[in-house]
Amino acid sequence: MAAQSLLIAGEWRAACESSECFRAVDPATGEAIGPAFPVSGESDLEAALASACAAAGELAAAPPSRIADFLDGYAQAIDEDAKTLVALAHAETALPAETRLAAVELPRTSRQLRLAAQAVRSFAWTQPVIDTTAGLRAHYAPLHKPVLIFGPNNFPLAFNAVAGSDFASAIAARNPVIAKAHPSHPATSQRLAELAHRALLQAGLPAASVQLLYHFSQHLGLRLAGDARLGAIGFTGSRNGGLALKAAADRAGIPAYMEMSSVNPVFLLPGALAERGAALAQEFFTSCTMGSGQFCTNPGLVVVPDDAAGDAFVTAAIGLFNAAPPGVLFSRGVLEQLDQAVTALRDWGATCLAGGTSAGPGYRYRPTLLQVSARAFLKHPAKLQREAFGPASLLVRTRDADEMLALAASLEGNLTGTLYGATDGSDDGMANLARVLRPRVGRLVANRMPTGVAVSAAMNHGGPYPSTSHPGFTAVGMPAAIRRFTALHCYDNVADALLPPELRDRNPGGVARQVDGHWRNDDLDPGRSAAP
Incomplete structure (x- = not known):
C-alpha cells in the first residue's frame, strides 16, 4: 500500500524515506482503517524545517490583512467541509459524530480561527506602547522563525496541529508552522492541511507557511525540538513527552509552551x-x-x-x-x-x-x-x-x-x-x-465542573507547573494565546518611516495604543508630548 503524501515546501510530495508507515485504528474495534501514512525520517524533517525557515521572512512581512484573510478563509473552508471532517474524525477517534464533533468541536475550531483573524485586524496581540518623552516605542512582533506544533489525541479538530488554537496563534503572529499530526487521526489532519494549503494560496501567503508531518521517531522529535532554527514549540500531551521535548528545547534556548498533566481537584x-x-x-x-x-x-x-x-x-x-x-x-x-x-x-x-x-x-x-x-x-x-x-x-x-x-x-x-x-x-x-x-x-x-474550556479572551487554559511549562500563558483565548509565539521589539529614537505601522505617529486604523501611560487610538503630534 502506497503511503500518503507529506506537505513540505508548499507542495504535496512523497516522503524521502518511506520504508516505514502506519495506519489509523478504529478505537471501537481495534482494527486498522484508512490509507497508509509515512513515518518520516531525518530527510523529511530537514526539508520541512528548511522550507519553513525560508518562508519566515516573507510571512513576517506579510500585510496583516492577508493573514486575517487566510484565517477567515480557512475557517470558512472548515465549515463548508464539516461533513467530511466529522466523518473522518469520528472514524479515527470514535468520538460522537453529532453531539461532540459536529455540534461542539468543529464550530469551536472555526471560531478560534476567526477570533485570531479579529486579533490580527485590530493589532490587539501586538500591544503597542509608546513613550514620547524617552523616544521609545515597543510592540510584540513575529519570531521570524518557524513554530513547531505537536497536536494531542483528544481534540482531532480544535487542537489539531494544523487547525487548533496553537496553529491559529502561531499564524496570527506571522510565523510559519511545522505541524506534527497525532498518529491517532492522520486522515483528519491531512484533510485539514489540504484546506489550509488552499486557503494560503487564495490569501496570497507563502505556500510553505504550513508544513505537515504525520509521525516520526522519538529520537528525531527530540532532535527537531532542539534545533536552534525553531522559534518556539507548542505541545499538548503527556507530562513525560512534554518534559522530554522541553529539555531538548531548553538546551537550544527555544521557548517551549507545554500543556501537560492535571488532576483538576x-x-x-x-x-x-x-x-x-x-x-x-x-x-x-x-x-x-x-x-x-x-x-x-x-x-x-x-x-x-x-x-x-x-x-x-x-x-x-x-x-x-x-x-x-x-x-x-x-x-x-x-x-x-x-x-x-x-x-x-x-x-x-x-x-x-x-x-x-x-x-x-x-x-x-x-x-x-x-x-x-x-x-x-x-x-x-x-x-x-x-x-x-x-x-x-x-x-x-x-x-x-x-x-x-x-x-x-x-x-x-x-x-x-x-x-x-x-x-x-x-x-x-x-x-x-x-x-x-x-x-x-x-x-x-x-459550583460547576471544570470539564470544557470556553473560547474567550478571558479564558486561561494554562496553569502552574507541572500542568504546563510556564504559568504565564494560555493555550486558549485570543489575543493572549498569540503572544506565546512572539518577540518583544523595542525601537529607540527610530525614525517614523522605519517603524511598524502600529507604532508610527499617524494611526489611520485607530489601533488602541498605550501612549505615555494612557490608552488612546488617535494620531500623535510629531515632536510633541502625546500625553492628554
Missing part, C-alpha cells in the same frame, strides 16, 4: 453536599465520563467530607459508575497508560469502588472510581495525584476543614481547581480554602 464542601448531594453525584459522573474522560480538565481528584452526606454522595456515585458502559479510549497506548495509572493509585493505598478494568471490543475501559483517606493521601501526595487519563477519578475523604486545607496545600500545579459551596452561605467559612487553592491552579471554578 474538585472540593465538595459540607454544606453543598448536605444541600444537593445527589445532584452533585450526577454532575460529577457526567463530567468524569464525558468523552470517556479524555479531557485535560477532567475532574481526576474529588475531595469529599467523611460524614453522612459524603457517604451518600459516594454511594450515589458508585451506582452511576457501575451502571455505565465502558468508555472507548483513543488508542491502545491510552488504554495501557490508564490501566497503569489506576494500578499505581491502588498500589499507593487507594481502594477501587467501581470499574478498574478494561473491556472489549477495541480500546474500552470501565468507568472507574477510587477512594483514599486524606490521612493516607497526605503521606504520599506526589504518588496519589497522578493523572489517570480516561473515565477515572480518585475520591479523597477528609475528616475536617483542617484536612481539607492541608490537602489543598499539598497539590501540584493544575489547570483548574473547583469549589462547590452551599447556596445558603453555610460554607462561607471556608474562604481560606480558596486562598490556598488559588496559586495552584490556572482557572478557579465555582
Whole structure:
C-alpha cells in the first residue's frame, strides 16, 4: 500500500524515506482503517524545517490583512467541509459524530480561527506602547522563525496541529508552522492541511507557511525540538513527552509552551453536599465520563467530607459508575497508560469502588472510581495525584476543614481547581480554602465542573507547573494565546518611516495604543508630548 503524501515546501510530495508507515485504528474495534501514512525520517524533517525557515521572512512581512484573510478563509473552508471532517474524525477517534464533533468541536475550531483573524485586524496581540518623552516605542512582533506544533489525541479538530488554537496563534503572529499530526487521526489532519494549503494560496501567503508531518521517531522529535532554527514549540500531551521535548528545547534556548498533566481537584464542601448531594453525584459522573474522560480538565481528584452526606454522595456515585458502559479510549497506548495509572493509585493505598478494568471490543475501559483517606493521601501526595487519563477519578475523604486545607496545600500545579459551596452561605467559612487553592491552579471554578474550556479572551487554559511549562500563558483565548509565539521589539529614537505601522505617529486604523501611560487610538503630534 502506497503511503500518503507529506506537505513540505508548499507542495504535496512523497516522503524521502518511506520504508516505514502506519495506519489509523478504529478505537471501537481495534482494527486498522484508512490509507497508509509515512513515518518520516531525518530527510523529511530537514526539508520541512528548511522550507519553513525560508518562508519566515516573507510571512513576517506579510500585510496583516492577508493573514486575517487566510484565517477567515480557512475557517470558512472548515465549515463548508464539516461533513467530511466529522466523518473522518469520528472514524479515527470514535468520538460522537453529532453531539461532540459536529455540534461542539468543529464550530469551536472555526471560531478560534476567526477570533485570531479579529486579533490580527485590530493589532490587539501586538500591544503597542509608546513613550514620547524617552523616544521609545515597543510592540510584540513575529519570531521570524518557524513554530513547531505537536497536536494531542483528544481534540482531532480544535487542537489539531494544523487547525487548533496553537496553529491559529502561531499564524496570527506571522510565523510559519511545522505541524506534527497525532498518529491517532492522520486522515483528519491531512484533510485539514489540504484546506489550509488552499486557503494560503487564495490569501496570497507563502505556500510553505504550513508544513505537515504525520509521525516520526522519538529520537528525531527530540532532535527537531532542539534545533536552534525553531522559534518556539507548542505541545499538548503527556507530562513525560512534554518534559522530554522541553529539555531538548531548553538546551537550544527555544521557548517551549507545554500543556501537560492535571488532576483538576474538585472540593465538595459540607454544606453543598448536605444541600444537593445527589445532584452533585450526577454532575460529577457526567463530567468524569464525558468523552470517556479524555479531557485535560477532567475532574481526576474529588475531595469529599467523611460524614453522612459524603457517604451518600459516594454511594450515589458508585451506582452511576457501575451502571455505565465502558468508555472507548483513543488508542491502545491510552488504554495501557490508564490501566497503569489506576494500578499505581491502588498500589499507593487507594481502594477501587467501581470499574478498574478494561473491556472489549477495541480500546474500552470501565468507568472507574477510587477512594483514599486524606490521612493516607497526605503521606504520599506526589504518588496519589497522578493523572489517570480516561473515565477515572480518585475520591479523597477528609475528616475536617483542617484536612481539607492541608490537602489543598499539598497539590501540584493544575489547570483548574473547583469549589462547590452551599447556596445558603453555610460554607462561607471556608474562604481560606480558596486562598490556598488559588496559586495552584490556572482557572478557579465555582459550583460547576471544570470539564470544557470556553473560547474567550478571558479564558486561561494554562496553569502552574507541572500542568504546563510556564504559568504565564494560555493555550486558549485570543489575543493572549498569540503572544506565546512572539518577540518583544523595542525601537529607540527610530525614525517614523522605519517603524511598524502600529507604532508610527499617524494611526489611520485607530489601533488602541498605550501612549505615555494612557490608552488612546488617535494620531500623535510629531515632536510633541502625546500625553492628554
